[in-house]
Amino acid sequence: MTNIREVTVDELRHLVSDRAMTGETMLLNMGPQHPSTHGVLRLLLELDGEIVVNCIPDIGFLHTGVEKNMESKTYLKAEVMTDRLDYLNSIGNNLTYCLAVEKLVDLDVPVRAQVLRVILSELQRISSHLLWLGTSCLDLAAMSVFLYAMREREMILDVMEMISGQRMMTTYIRPGGVWRDVPPEFVPAVQKIVDVMPGRVAEYESMLTNNLLFTERTQGIGVVSAEDCARYGLSGPVIRGSGVAFDLRKAQPYSGYDQYDFEVPTYDTGDIYGRYMVRMEEMRQSVRIVRQALSRLPAGPVQSSNRKFVPPPRSEIGTSMEALIHHFKLWTEGFPAPKQSVFATTESPRGILGVFLEGDGGPKPYRVHYVTPSFINLQSMPLLTRGHFVADVVGVIGSIDIVLGDADR
């Protein structure tokens, strides 16, 4: 337990330049405990003075074995694990998993649940971007933005707590709809967030967008071209910051995103500043979507009425024998899914989030695989940091917005 196996330089010979072998360049270890690696990322930097020659990320310090663990649980129970992968986008993780399950067993979702899913995903997107804003600016030594951003984040967490009883790990979205209907105070609370957010985003922008201290650290650093984005599979704000309007909400709409009027913000520079501008605009667009969704939130059921997959409400169990049987079957055994595989994707705040789900005819998933944006985006670290100063490495890590739980799973 207590011995760490040291990696010798010989094992890394194929990754570092020849100059490292003669001692001309320096190999510097950064992390896993480092204040600006956003968790437990370890980077091995090859430095020529202050300049980064190569950057070798080492991940896995937060490997949780979620995919293996989900195979031993029923479809409903396995969902609890999905929250904890990308802990800043737990609603999105639930949603992607539920979309996959619904696709696998062919389950319908009522309109009210669809609209609720959209509202919550967008709130989650705002809260994730707020945390990104706070922490990545903290890395660039802009302390006050963190305190401002966390103030608004608490408002969103209060809404999450209101609907599910949990601030972060809600497991609110379930296969076939959502867990239960929202309380009456939900709409006013969301309305309040929608009303204050545009002003607050302007407030953050007033602190950063034209601030020389910020622009000097971000413009022209970590540049990636649109072609490289596609080759490396980068997605989300990274590819949009390089000028490609690629957003799965537009390209492959889910949960009725095609019915909302919103824009996909892009920025041409492809540097840290571009990604920052894209995320700020995305928060505004999310507010716009939530506002539209609130205005069209219909009355009606929030869960599918297909009792083979969705547990019956409490009120029915007391009177209907059939409901009791369904309830018992669903919570003890679970529902079976066909021996097929599906792939469902959503747009997470970080990029393409996909779930590859395979059933085997039984009540447990045979194989669940999460395609996570952090894992793919992190792979581009050598590309983004090469030729920059060591001090810019933290800015680049912040700008691709990694969540290590998402990368390591």
Added chain:
Amino acid sequence: MNETLERISKDMQERFAAEISEYAGDSTVILTPEYVLDAVQTLRDEYHFNMLVDITAVDYWPDQESRFHMVYHLYSMLNNLFIRLRVPLNGNAPHLPTVEKLYPAANWKEREVWDMFGITFDGHSDPRRIVMPYDWQGHPLRKDYPLGYEEVQFTFNAAEIDKRKPYAKE
């Protein structure tokens, strides 16, 4: 299935003896290992599948005949299409050519598959473990690898488990 996909599946059937299956709107092209590289290259160059979304595997242990299935997901921005490739592999320690030359994004994905399933990729530039410790034994996502479940402490067995729990010293 839309027109482009139909054209692709026909082409895949003719050139690479592929089988096509479809479920819930997802198209799957089932290939044999020797055609993987060519098929992926064709999809990239001729059908504009410019993004590699995912590489993973599925283990069908104890079935030995085609124990592992490699699964590739490609995305075409131009046609707005996802396509899945499935490659059945024989035996306990199969190997397959790497697609890293075609998509640099495959580097880590293939390392992950090696780490989790023990499938070797010929010609891979960095064949190390990625998420497990370097000296880890076994490949965790294989079906014959145990989950590693430890008994949970409840009131009735708390004292008994406490005795053998390896608490850390100062």
Added chain:
Amino acid sequence: MGLEAKTGNMGVVTTTLENVVNWSRTNSMWPLLFGLACCAIEMMGAQASSYDLSRFGMELNRASPRQSDLMIVAGRVSRKMAPVLRQLYDQMPDPKWVLAMGDCASCGGVFNNYAVVQGVDEVVPVDVYVSGCPPRPEGLIHGLLTLHEKVKKEKITHWA
């Protein structure tokens, strides 16, 4: 009694050495800036504007283990991370305390599998466990205050 009666007017207060040292330790406890997973986000929340951990003299997170005396293990500890965690603990100067934040750090939580250490007490000795997945910031603050209670009860004989 006698001494206090005489010196009270001079602004002198008498107490034991134990009390002074424990009081100062509780009121300037510097946590190690070290987040693992989801709980680290709630830890940030506790330090941010709404919950304001600095009310308890703990706003200063030290990024170096050499300068900190409290390790908040915020999140699940994987098998790969466990040796690193132990090394960080060994680098901290005495006196040091450990707070296991959340279910995963306390007992493995929902992740009962090959990759996660089933309770961080297998790696480092833990003083306070905080339940919750993740715990609310209030929960963390309660855990820290509980730790303060523990520190206040330490005897001079324990220091040696």
